[in-house]
Amino acid sequence: MRNIPSMDRLLSMPWIGKYETEIGRDSVKSIISGVLDDQREKIFKDPDVAFDTEKIAAEAEKRLKARAYKSLRPVVNATGVVLHTNLGRSLLAQEAIEAVVSTAENYSTLEYSPETGSRGHRNDHVEWLLCRLTGAEAAIVVNNNAAAVILCLGALAKEKTTVISRGELVEIGGSFRIPEIMALSGSKMVEVGTTNMTHLSDFESAISEDTAMILKVHPSNFSIEGFTSSVPREELAKLAHDNNIIFMEDLGSGMLAEPHITYGKAEPTVRSCIEAGVDLVTFSGDKLLGGPQIGAIAGSARLVDKLRKYPLLRALRVDKMTLAAFEATLRLYLSGKTESIPTFRMINRDAEDMKKQALRFKRKLSRLLGRTRLRSVFLDVVSVNDTVGG
Numbered sequence: 001m002r003n004i005p006s007m008d009r010l011l012s013m014p015w016i017g018k019y020e021t022e023i024g025r026d027s028v029k030s031i032i033s034g035v036l037d038d039q040r041e042k043i044f045k046d047p048d049v050a051f052d053t054e055k056i057a058a059e060a061e062k063r064l065k066a067r068a069y070k071s072l073r074p075v076v077n078a079t080g081v082v083l084h085t086n087l088g089r090s091l092l093a094q095e096a097i098e099a100v101v102s103t104a105e106n107y108s109t110l111e112y113s114p115e116t117g118s119r120g121h122r123n124d125h126v127e128w129l130l131c132r133l134t135g136a137e138a139a140i141v142v143n144n145n146a147a148a149v150i151l152c153l154g155a156l157a158k159e160k161t162t163v164i165s166r167g168e169l170v171e172i173g174g175s176f177r178i179p180e181i182m183a184l185s186g187s188k189m190v191e192v193g194t195t196n197m198t199h200l201s202d203f204e205s206a207i208s209e210d211t212a213m214i215l216k217v218h219p220s221n222f223s224i225e226g227f228t229s230s231v232p233r234e235e236l237a238k239l240a241h242d243n244n245i246i247f248m249e250d251l252g253s254g255m256l257a258e259p260h261i262t263y264g265k266a267e268p269t270v271r272s273c274i275e276a277g278v279d280l281v282t283f284s285g286d287k288l289l290g291g292p293q294i295g296a297i298a299g300s301a302r303l304v305d306k307l308r309k310y311p312l313l314r315a316l317r318v319d320k321m322t323l324a325a326f327e328a329t330l331r332l333y334l335s336g337k338t339e340s341i342p343t344f345r346m347i348n349r350d351a352e353d354m355k356k357q358a359l360r361f362k363r364k365l366s367r368l369l370g371r372t373r374l375r376s377v378f379l380d381v382v383s384v385n386d387t388v389g390g
Helices: 007-011 016-023 025-045 053-068 094-105 124-134 145-157 178-185 200-206 233-242 270-275 301-308 311-316 320-334 342-347 351-369
Strands: 138-142 161-165 188-192 211-217 246-252 280-284 295-299
Touching (some): 016 025, 016 053, 025 053, 124 138, 124 270, 138 145, 138 301, 145 161, 145 178, 145 211, 145 246, 145 295, 145 311, 161 178, 161 200, 178 188, 188 200, 200 233, 211 233, 233 246, 295 301
Parallel strands (some): 161 188
Antiparallel strands (some): 138 295, 280 295
16 A cells, blocks of 8 residues: 555646646546545455556546546547437537527527517527428427427326337437336326237227327337338328327427438428328427427427426426527528538538548548558548438
């Protein structure tokens, strides 16, 4: 134990000063203390363990470096996936970025109506735009799509049953499991059909006096190929309305306009779902829509009004900067300027254009590597088939 370097010795290292400037002396001491505690723990477990002062100092500097510099920083997306969850999904349009900055550095009309001089509602900034772009009667936004699903199920189907196809009981990013979300909301799940085959008769048999909703879930990147069958939206809508129950769809991807180029299976738009008879559609703002992380709910005015009155809504409300970015993004759709949205623009790019950019990046990266120990690394541009992501 006596051979472990002291706190004072490590604090005298020449590189300590820059970290004290960044995170403060107390934080530096706390991190070094953690390194020394770990070393003592190793010795307790194995008294014969070998250790080196230089290695301990290197570990301390490694941990200090990790805390001294901001962890959320720009990266190059070389994955081939446009909407990469781990890399932040959609990039914002310049108009959305400017709206965020303006809203962040100024007071705003977040919940104030200049026209009436009275209190307004933050949802007002985007509701009309969402209705225009989707054909919905009303719309409301929360902080993400999972929250939108929980809000709808809790407000409209709590302590009642919700019917869903087994083939749509999916798990998507971040352990978002449909069965668990339904349980959390208080709605009782009724599964129908099988993993690959679900028929209209399965839904018909499951509907009872206790049924509040039929839920359709978009499977995101998951798909079953081969011998499969699912029920069209139009048929589910008719069945729901004939039985005076709600038909809701968790669309997830949130596509407002069809891209010029389609990769793989075509995605439904929010408008097409509403036109098919879906009462409420929930979707994300930061996937195919190309905006900030947000959860939107569009559809029946009667049902949206019920959501407005549900107590959970306040806990899920959206902050002013997200609203600013979302409004700016929606206005680009309204004015037909979708090519200003990076996600939409990237999805629409042809292969030759992408190849030219990749070759330019290869040349730039090769020059940079040529100045380092990695100068012998071989770089190449290859054609791959990948998913849009989301």
